Structure formats: structure tokens, C-alpha cells
Amino acid sequence: MKKGNNKKGQAAMEFLMTYGWAILAAIIVIGVLAIYFRPGQLTSDSVVVTAPFYGVGTTISTSTVQVEVRNNGGETVTITSVALSPCTTNTTSIALSSGSTQVLTLGSCGLTSGDTFNGDLTISYIRPGSSLTLQSTGSVSGSVA
Secondary structure, three states: OHHHHHHHHHHHHHHHHHHHHHHHHHHHHHHHHHHHHOHHHOOOOEEEEOOOEEEEEEEEOOOOEEEEEEEOOOOOEEEEEEEEOOOOOEOOOEEEOOOOEEEEEEOOOOOOOOOEEEEEEEEEEEOOOOOOEEEEEEEEEEEOO
16 A cells, blocks of 8 residues: 555656646746736836936826926026827926926826826927027836826
8 A cells, every 4th residue: 555655656746847847937927928918017107308308207197197307407498398199299488497307297198097108208498599499309108097
């Protein structure tokens, strides 16, 4: 009777040693798929923008996207427009002094709660003493609250 029990135990160990790697690989694949199919829950909201601005933060809701930027340039600039697809372009003129921050609000976005948002940001601005409009580009991403 003891010999039969030993053979069953040996068979179970051989099965685990033979197929255990396949079970482990399946668990890893399931974990990776879970990450890719639910990225909104694993990433935080972020804004990245080129000089002279710095993206401080963003808030994304179903109707508006708010982006906070800091002027890291050495002079006051005048923001003439802010565009973020699919939102309506904000054409409010804003003077932003060096080192200060401003919250830019873009409305009529038509987003759905719980979705992941990725948009291209364009800030048009004018430097003092110039009539040439310059652009700072970037991106906004995060989950819609």
C-alpha cells in the first residue's frame, strides 16, 4: 500500500515539473493583458509641454479639461490661444509673467466618464516687443473623471 502512495506522489511531482512552467507562463500572460486592457486605472493624469512652459498638472472631466502651466521663460509672455483636440479652442488673451502659473480651461470636450484621454496641446503665445506668434506643443493624458 505504501508503494502505491509513493508512485502517486511521484506522478504528481513529475506533472508539476513538466507543466508547471506552462501554468506560470499563462499567469504572466494574463497579468500583462490585464495591464494593457485597463491602462486608465494604472496611469495618472499628466501634461507635458515644450519650452518656455512647464506642465504642472491637469484635471480631465466629461465637459472640460483644465491644464495648469508655468512660464519657465525669463520674460512675460501673452498667451493668445490654447487648443486641445477634441475640445473647443480657448482664445482668451492671458499675460503670464515669468515663474507664475495659470490654469487654462478648455470646454465642450464631449468626453465619457471612465475613458482614457490622450490629446495634443498647442499653446500660441507672443513675446514682449514682438508681433510674431510662437507655439509651444505638448500632450495631455489621463482618465476622465
